[in-house]
Amino acid sequence: MSVAVSPIDEVKTTPWSGGRSPFNVEYGKMMMWFFLLSDAFTFSSLLISYGSLRFSSAVWPGADKVFQSVPGLVEHGAPLVFVGLMTFILIMSSVTMVLAVEAGHRNAKKEVITWMILTVIGGFMFLGCQALEWSHLHSEGFWWSSIPNAETLKEFFTTGALADQQRSAHQFANLFFTITGFHGFHVFTGVIINIIITINVLLGTYEKRGSYLMVEKVGLYWHFVDLVWVFVFTFFYLV
Amino acid sequence: MSSEPTAVHADGEEHETMTRGKIWKVFFILLAITCVEFIIALWMVPSGIIPGHVANPVYIVLTLFKAFYIVAYFMHLKFEKLGLALAIIVPILFIIGLILVLTNESHHWIDLRG
Numbered sequence: 302m303s304v305a306v307s308p309i310d311e312v313k314t315t316p317w318s319g320g321r322s323p324f325n326v327e328y329g330k331m332m333m334w335f336f337l338l339s340d341a342f343t344f345s346s347l348l349i350s351y352g353s354l355r356f357s358s359a360v361w362p363g364a365d366k367v368f369q370s371v372p373g374l375v376e377h378g379a380p381l382v383f384v385g386l387m388t389f390i391l392i393m394s395s396v397t398m399v400l401a402v403e404a405g406h407r408n409a410k411k412e413v414i415t416w417m418i419l420t421v422i423g424g425f426m427f428l429g430c431q432a433l434e435w436s437h438l439h440s441e442g443f444w445w446s447s448i449p450n451a452e453t454l455k456e457f458f459t460t461g462a463l464a465d466q467q468r469s470a471h472q473f474a475n476l477f478f479t480i481t482g483f484h485g486f487h488v489f490t491g492v493i494i495n496i497i498i499t500i501n502v503l504l505g506t507y508e509k510r511g512s513y514l515m516v517e518k519v520g521l522y523w524h525f526v527d528l529v530w531v532f533v534f535t536f537f538y539l540v
Numbered sequence: 541m542s543s544e545p546t547a548v549h550a551d552g553e554e555h556e557t558m559t560r561g562k563i564w565k566v567f568f569i570l571l572a573i574t575c576v577e578f579i580i581a582l583w584m585v586p587s588g589i590i591p592g593h594v595a596n597p598v599y600i601v602l603t604l605f606k607a608f609y610i611v612a613y614f615m616h617l618k619f620e621k622l623g624l625a626l627a628i629i630v631p632i633l634f635i636i637g638l639i640l641v642l643t644n645e646s647h648h649w650i651d652l653r654g
Contacts, residue, residue: 316623324624331624338628345635353642357649365581381581388574396567399614403558517616524614528607535603539581540596 333518337525340487344529347483348536351476358469360461364538367457367473372433384538387430388530391488394423395527398495402520405513410502413513417499420523424492431485435478443474477537484533487526494519558613566613573602 316323324331355361365380372383401416442449448470451463458466498519507513577599585595612618617625 323621324627325621326624334624334628338631341632342635345638349635349638349642352639353646353649356643356646357653359650359653365586381578385574385578389571392567392570392574395610395614396563399558399563400560403560403563406557521615524610527614528610531603531606531610535577535599539577539599 327514330514330518330521333521337521340525341529344480344483344532347476347480348532351480351536354472354476355469358465358472360458360465361469362457362473363459364540367438368434368538370437372437381538383430383434384534387427387434388534390423390427390430391527391530394420394427395524397423398520398523402513402517405507405516408508408511408513410505410508413502413516414499417495417502417516421492421495421499424488424495424523428485428488428492431481431488435481438477443470443477445475445478446471448474480533481537484526484529487529491519491523491526494522557619558616562613566609569609570606573606577602 312320314320316325322331326334368384369378369380370376370383371379371386375382397416397419401413401420404412404416438444442453448454448467449457451467454463454466454470457470461469498515501507501515502513507515580590580595580598584590585592590598617628
Protein backbone atom coordinates (compact mmCIF):
# COMPACT_ATOMS: atom_id res chain seq x y z
CA MET A 302 0.00 0.00 0.00
CA SER A 303 1.52 3.23 -1.08
CA VAL A 304 1.29 6.52 0.71
CA ALA A 305 0.78 9.58 -1.43
CA VAL A 306 3.47 12.17 -0.73
CA SER A 307 2.33 15.69 -1.16
CA PRO A 308 4.76 17.85 -3.20
CA ILE A 309 5.68 19.90 -0.15
CA ASP A 310 6.95 16.83 1.72
CA GLU A 311 9.11 15.50 -1.09
CA VAL A 312 12.78 15.32 -0.24
CA LYS A 313 14.57 17.86 -2.37
CA THR A 314 17.73 16.72 -4.06
CA THR A 315 18.70 19.55 -6.39
CA PRO A 316 21.71 21.63 -5.33
CA TRP A 317 20.07 25.02 -4.97
CA SER A 318 17.06 23.84 -2.97
CA GLY A 319 19.02 22.56 -0.03
CA GLY A 320 19.39 18.96 -1.16
CA ARG A 321 23.18 19.07 -1.11
CA SER A 322 26.03 21.53 -1.46
CA PRO A 323 25.68 23.49 -4.69
CA PHE A 324 29.45 23.97 -4.77
CA ASN A 325 30.16 20.24 -4.54
CA VAL A 326 33.44 20.74 -2.66
CA GLU A 327 34.47 19.60 0.75
CA TYR A 328 33.87 22.11 3.56
CA GLY A 329 37.54 22.83 4.32
CA LYS A 330 38.35 23.41 0.68
CA MET A 331 35.45 25.81 0.27
CA MET A 332 36.57 27.72 3.38
CA MET A 333 40.13 27.88 2.03
CA TRP A 334 38.71 29.50 -1.10
CA PHE A 335 36.80 32.08 0.94
CA PHE A 336 39.86 32.78 3.09
CA LEU A 337 41.90 33.33 -0.07
CA LEU A 338 39.20 35.68 -1.35
CA SER A 339 39.50 37.78 1.80
CA ASP A 340 43.30 37.68 1.53
CA ALA A 341 42.99 38.82 -2.08
CA PHE A 342 41.08 41.86 -0.82
CA THR A 343 43.85 42.66 1.66
CA PHE A 344 46.56 42.45 -0.98
CA SER A 345 44.43 44.43 -3.43
CA SER A 346 43.96 47.27 -0.97
CA LEU A 347 47.73 47.37 -0.35
CA LEU A 348 48.52 47.36 -4.06
CA ILE A 349 45.80 49.88 -4.90
CA SER A 350 47.10 52.30 -2.26
CA TYR A 351 50.56 51.82 -3.79
CA GLY A 352 49.09 52.66 -7.20
CA SER A 353 47.25 55.76 -6.03
CA LEU A 354 50.27 57.13 -4.15
CA ARG A 355 52.46 56.52 -7.17
CA PHE A 356 49.97 58.17 -9.53
CA SER A 357 49.82 61.22 -7.27
CA SER A 358 53.63 61.68 -7.27
CA ALA A 359 55.39 63.86 -9.79
CA VAL A 360 58.43 61.55 -9.77
CA TRP A 361 59.01 57.94 -8.76
CA PRO A 362 62.21 55.87 -8.34
CA GLY A 363 62.90 53.89 -11.54
CA ALA A 364 62.59 50.15 -10.99
CA ASP A 365 65.44 49.45 -13.42
CA LYS A 366 67.63 51.82 -11.38
CA VAL A 367 66.73 50.59 -7.89
CA PHE A 368 66.76 46.87 -8.64
CA GLN A 369 69.84 46.34 -10.76
CA SER A 370 72.08 44.14 -8.65
CA VAL A 371 72.43 40.41 -8.23
CA PRO A 372 73.54 40.14 -4.58
CA GLY A 373 76.98 38.61 -4.33
CA LEU A 374 77.62 38.71 -8.08
CA VAL A 375 76.91 41.99 -9.83
CA GLU A 376 76.49 45.31 -8.08
CA HIS A 377 75.21 47.37 -11.05
CA GLY A 378 73.85 46.98 -14.53
CA ALA A 379 71.80 43.79 -14.20
CA PRO A 380 68.23 45.09 -13.86
CA LEU A 381 65.50 42.50 -13.23
CA VAL A 382 67.87 39.53 -13.37
CA PHE A 383 67.64 38.67 -9.68
CA VAL A 384 63.88 39.18 -9.46
CA GLY A 385 63.53 37.10 -12.60
CA LEU A 386 65.27 34.28 -10.77
CA MET A 387 62.91 34.73 -7.78
CA THR A 388 59.87 34.64 -10.08
CA PHE A 389 61.16 31.49 -11.75
CA ILE A 390 61.73 29.80 -8.36
CA LEU A 391 58.19 30.60 -7.21
CA ILE A 392 56.53 29.43 -10.45
CA MET A 393 58.64 26.29 -10.29
CA SER A 394 57.57 25.55 -6.71
CA SER A 395 53.96 26.11 -7.76
CA VAL A 396 54.47 23.41 -10.39
CA THR A 397 55.95 20.95 -7.89
CA MET A 398 52.96 21.68 -5.61
CA VAL A 399 50.43 20.90 -8.32
CA LEU A 400 52.41 17.75 -9.14
CA ALA A 401 52.10 16.75 -5.46
CA VAL A 402 48.33 17.26 -5.68
CA GLU A 403 48.23 15.18 -8.86
CA ALA A 404 50.22 12.40 -7.18
CA GLY A 405 47.79 12.60 -4.26
CA HIS A 406 44.87 11.88 -6.59
CA ARG A 407 46.62 8.63 -7.52
CA ASN A 408 47.37 7.90 -3.82
CA ALA A 409 51.08 7.69 -4.68
CA LYS A 410 52.54 8.47 -1.26
CA LYS A 411 56.23 8.43 -2.30
CA GLU A 412 55.64 10.86 -5.16
CA VAL A 413 53.62 13.21 -2.94
CA ILE A 414 56.55 13.29 -0.48
CA THR A 415 59.10 14.02 -3.22
CA TRP A 416 57.08 16.88 -4.72
CA MET A 417 56.19 18.33 -1.32
CA ILE A 418 59.85 18.40 -0.25
CA LEU A 419 60.78 20.11 -3.53
CA THR A 420 58.01 22.65 -2.92
CA VAL A 421 59.36 23.39 0.56
CA ILE A 422 62.88 23.80 -0.86
CA GLY A 423 61.54 26.20 -3.48
CA GLY A 424 59.84 28.21 -0.73
CA PHE A 425 63.05 28.46 1.28
CA MET A 426 65.01 29.47 -1.81
CA PHE A 427 62.53 32.26 -2.51
CA LEU A 428 62.72 33.48 1.09
CA GLY A 429 66.52 33.43 0.94
CA CYS A 430 66.48 35.49 -2.26
CA GLN A 431 64.09 37.96 -0.65
CA ALA A 432 66.36 38.29 2.39
CA LEU A 433 69.28 39.10 0.05
CA GLU A 434 67.16 41.62 -1.84
CA TRP A 435 66.05 43.30 1.38
CA SER A 436 69.55 43.48 2.84
CA HIS A 437 70.84 44.94 -0.42
CA LEU A 438 68.22 47.69 -0.39
CA HIS A 439 68.89 48.24 3.31
CA SER A 440 72.60 48.64 2.63
CA GLU A 441 71.72 51.38 0.13
CA GLY A 442 69.79 53.18 2.85
CA PHE A 443 66.21 52.07 2.15
CA TRP A 444 64.14 50.86 5.08
CA TRP A 445 60.78 51.68 6.63
CA SER A 446 60.66 55.52 6.71
CA SER A 447 64.34 55.74 5.83
CA ILE A 448 65.87 56.68 2.48
CA PRO A 449 69.40 57.03 1.07
CA ASN A 450 71.18 60.39 1.31
CA ALA A 451 70.59 63.00 -1.40
CA GLU A 452 73.70 62.02 -3.35
CA THR A 453 72.75 58.33 -3.67
CA LEU A 454 69.10 59.17 -4.16
CA LYS A 455 69.79 61.07 -7.40
CA GLU A 456 70.87 57.83 -9.09
CA PHE A 457 67.36 56.38 -8.79
CA PHE A 458 65.60 59.22 -10.60
CA THR A 459 65.80 60.72 -14.06
CA THR A 460 64.07 64.04 -13.23
CA GLY A 461 62.54 66.04 -10.40
CA ALA A 462 63.39 68.37 -7.55
CA LEU A 463 65.12 66.92 -4.48
CA ALA A 464 62.08 67.49 -2.21
CA ASP A 465 59.83 65.57 -4.61
CA GLN A 466 62.40 62.81 -4.92
CA GLN A 467 62.69 62.46 -1.17
CA ARG A 468 58.94 62.35 -0.65
CA SER A 469 58.33 59.70 -3.28
CA ALA A 470 61.38 57.70 -2.16
CA HIS A 471 59.89 57.61 1.36
CA GLN A 472 56.61 56.34 -0.01
CA PHE A 473 58.41 53.84 -2.22
CA ALA A 474 60.44 52.47 0.71
CA ASN A 475 57.44 52.11 3.02
CA LEU A 476 55.26 50.52 0.35
CA PHE A 477 57.98 48.19 -0.94
CA PHE A 478 58.91 46.78 2.45
CA THR A 479 55.31 46.56 3.65
CA ILE A 480 53.94 44.84 0.56
CA THR A 481 56.84 42.48 -0.17
CA GLY A 482 57.09 41.90 3.58
CA PHE A 483 53.44 40.93 3.80
CA HIS A 484 53.91 38.67 0.80
CA GLY A 485 57.09 37.20 2.28
CA PHE A 486 55.18 36.51 5.49
CA HIS A 487 52.65 34.57 3.43
CA VAL A 488 55.45 32.60 1.78
CA PHE A 489 56.90 31.88 5.21
CA THR A 490 53.60 30.61 6.65
CA GLY A 491 53.06 28.65 3.44
CA VAL A 492 56.42 26.92 3.90
CA ILE A 493 55.58 26.09 7.54
CA ILE A 494 52.18 24.67 6.54
CA ASN A 495 53.79 22.70 3.71
CA ILE A 496 56.30 21.22 6.17
CA ILE A 497 53.50 20.18 8.54
CA ILE A 498 51.59 18.55 5.68
CA THR A 499 54.76 16.80 4.47
CA ILE A 500 55.29 15.35 7.96
CA ASN A 501 51.67 14.17 7.98
CA VAL A 502 52.17 12.52 4.60
CA LEU A 503 55.35 10.83 5.92
CA LEU A 504 53.44 9.59 8.98
CA GLY A 505 50.80 8.14 6.69
CA THR A 506 47.94 10.27 8.06
CA TYR A 507 46.36 10.80 4.66
CA GLU A 508 47.05 7.24 3.54
CA LYS A 509 44.92 6.04 6.47
CA ARG A 510 42.29 8.67 5.68
CA GLY A 511 42.23 7.43 2.10
CA SER A 512 42.44 10.90 0.56
CA TYR A 513 45.12 13.52 0.08
CA LEU A 514 42.62 16.37 0.14
CA MET A 515 44.72 18.27 2.70
CA VAL A 516 47.54 18.46 0.16
CA GLU A 517 45.07 20.02 -2.25
CA LYS A 518 43.96 22.61 0.32
CA VAL A 519 47.48 23.79 1.20
CA GLY A 520 48.16 23.69 -2.53
CA LEU A 521 45.45 26.32 -2.99
CA TYR A 522 47.18 28.54 -0.44
CA TRP A 523 50.59 28.02 -2.06
CA HIS A 524 49.29 28.87 -5.54
CA PHE A 525 47.66 31.97 -4.13
CA VAL A 526 51.04 33.10 -2.79
CA ASP A 527 52.45 32.60 -6.29
CA LEU A 528 49.49 34.50 -7.73
CA VAL A 529 50.12 37.50 -5.47
CA TRP A 530 53.79 37.50 -6.45
CA VAL A 531 52.80 37.74 -10.13
CA PHE A 532 51.06 41.03 -9.31
CA VAL A 533 53.76 42.34 -6.95
CA PHE A 534 56.36 41.56 -9.61
CA THR A 535 54.45 43.45 -12.29
CA PHE A 536 53.68 46.54 -10.23
CA PHE A 537 56.99 46.93 -8.41
CA TYR A 538 59.51 45.70 -10.94
CA LEU A 539 58.03 46.16 -14.42
CA VAL A 540 55.65 49.12 -14.47
CA MET B 541 22.70 26.71 -12.97
CA SER B 542 23.00 24.95 -16.25
CA SER B 543 25.04 22.12 -14.73
CA GLU B 544 22.29 21.02 -12.35
CA PRO B 545 20.69 18.19 -14.31
CA THR B 546 23.97 16.38 -15.06
CA ALA B 547 25.26 16.86 -11.51
CA VAL B 548 22.69 14.46 -10.01
CA HIS B 549 24.54 11.29 -10.93
CA ALA B 550 27.89 12.56 -12.06
CA ASP B 551 29.47 13.52 -8.77
CA GLY B 552 32.90 11.94 -9.15
CA GLU B 553 32.71 11.16 -12.80
CA GLU B 554 32.78 14.62 -14.32
CA HIS B 555 35.56 15.68 -11.93
CA GLU B 556 38.09 16.25 -14.68
CA THR B 557 41.54 16.92 -13.27
CA MET B 558 45.02 17.99 -14.28
CA THR B 559 47.28 15.43 -15.92
CA ARG B 560 51.04 15.75 -15.67
CA GLY B 561 51.21 16.76 -19.33
CA LYS B 562 48.75 19.59 -18.78
CA ILE B 563 50.65 20.80 -15.70
CA TRP B 564 53.87 21.19 -17.67
CA LYS B 565 51.99 22.82 -20.53
CA VAL B 566 50.64 25.48 -18.16
CA PHE B 567 54.13 25.91 -16.67
CA PHE B 568 55.59 26.63 -20.09
CA ILE B 569 52.80 29.11 -20.84
CA LEU B 570 53.58 30.96 -17.58
CA LEU B 571 57.30 30.88 -18.33
CA ALA B 572 56.74 32.14 -21.89
CA ILE B 573 54.58 35.06 -20.69
CA THR B 574 57.23 36.00 -18.11
CA CYS B 575 59.92 35.87 -20.82
CA VAL B 576 57.84 38.18 -23.02
CA GLU B 577 57.58 40.62 -20.09
CA PHE B 578 61.36 40.54 -19.69
CA ILE B 579 61.92 41.10 -23.40
CA ILE B 580 59.67 44.16 -23.25
CA ALA B 581 61.27 45.52 -20.07
CA LEU B 582 64.92 44.84 -20.91
CA TRP B 583 65.04 45.39 -24.64
CA MET B 584 61.95 46.91 -26.28
CA VAL B 585 61.44 49.80 -23.83
CA PRO B 586 65.14 50.81 -23.39
CA SER B 587 65.75 50.76 -27.15
CA GLY B 588 62.64 52.84 -27.76
CA ILE B 589 60.75 50.32 -29.91
CA ILE B 590 57.67 50.84 -27.71
CA PRO B 591 57.25 53.76 -25.28
CA GLY B 592 56.75 53.14 -21.55
CA HIS B 593 53.12 54.24 -21.44
CA VAL B 594 52.28 51.59 -24.07
CA ALA B 595 54.31 48.90 -22.28
CA ASN B 596 52.49 49.34 -18.95
CA PRO B 597 49.02 48.24 -20.13
CA VAL B 598 50.72 45.35 -21.95
CA TYR B 599 52.34 44.23 -18.66
CA ILE B 600 48.96 44.36 -16.92
CA VAL B 601 47.22 42.32 -19.63
CA LEU B 602 50.02 39.72 -19.56
CA THR B 603 49.79 39.59 -15.75
CA LEU B 604 46.05 38.97 -15.94
CA PHE B 605 46.74 36.12 -18.39
CA LYS B 606 49.18 34.59 -15.89
CA ALA B 607 46.64 35.04 -13.09
CA PHE B 608 44.03 33.25 -15.22
CA TYR B 609 46.29 30.26 -15.85
CA ILE B 610 47.27 29.95 -12.18
CA VAL B 611 43.71 30.21 -10.87
CA ALA B 612 42.02 28.17 -13.59
CA TYR B 613 44.51 25.30 -13.87
CA PHE B 614 46.84 25.22 -10.85
CA MET B 615 44.08 26.15 -8.41
CA HIS B 616 41.69 23.99 -10.36
CA LEU B 617 38.87 26.55 -10.43
CA LYS B 618 38.07 25.79 -14.06
CA PHE B 619 37.04 22.27 -13.07
CA GLU B 620 34.94 23.27 -10.06
CA LYS B 621 31.20 23.93 -10.13
CA LEU B 622 30.18 27.16 -11.82
CA GLY B 623 28.59 28.31 -8.56
CA LEU B 624 31.90 28.17 -6.68
CA ALA B 625 33.78 29.87 -9.50
CA LEU B 626 31.25 32.72 -9.52
CA ALA B 627 31.33 33.03 -5.72
CA ILE B 628 35.08 33.64 -5.95
CA ILE B 629 35.31 35.73 -9.13
CA VAL B 630 32.33 38.09 -8.82
CA PRO B 631 33.50 39.71 -5.53
CA ILE B 632 36.92 40.26 -7.13
CA LEU B 633 35.21 42.48 -9.71
CA PHE B 634 34.46 45.01 -6.96
CA ILE B 635 38.20 45.62 -6.70
CA ILE B 636 38.07 47.17 -10.16
CA GLY B 637 35.72 49.77 -8.69
CA LEU B 638 38.25 50.67 -5.99
CA ILE B 639 41.03 50.92 -8.58
CA LEU B 640 38.97 53.33 -10.69
CA VAL B 641 38.00 55.48 -7.70
CA LEU B 642 41.52 55.77 -6.28
CA THR B 643 43.35 56.33 -9.56
CA ASN B 644 40.86 59.08 -10.32
CA GLU B 645 41.33 60.51 -6.83
CA SER B 646 45.13 60.44 -7.13
CA HIS B 647 44.95 62.74 -10.16
CA HIS B 648 43.37 65.32 -7.86
CA TRP B 649 46.03 64.80 -5.19
CA ILE B 650 48.77 65.63 -7.65
CA ASP B 651 47.03 68.94 -8.39
CA LEU B 652 46.60 69.70 -4.70
CA ARG B 653 50.32 69.25 -4.09
CA GLY B 654 51.05 71.70 -6.89
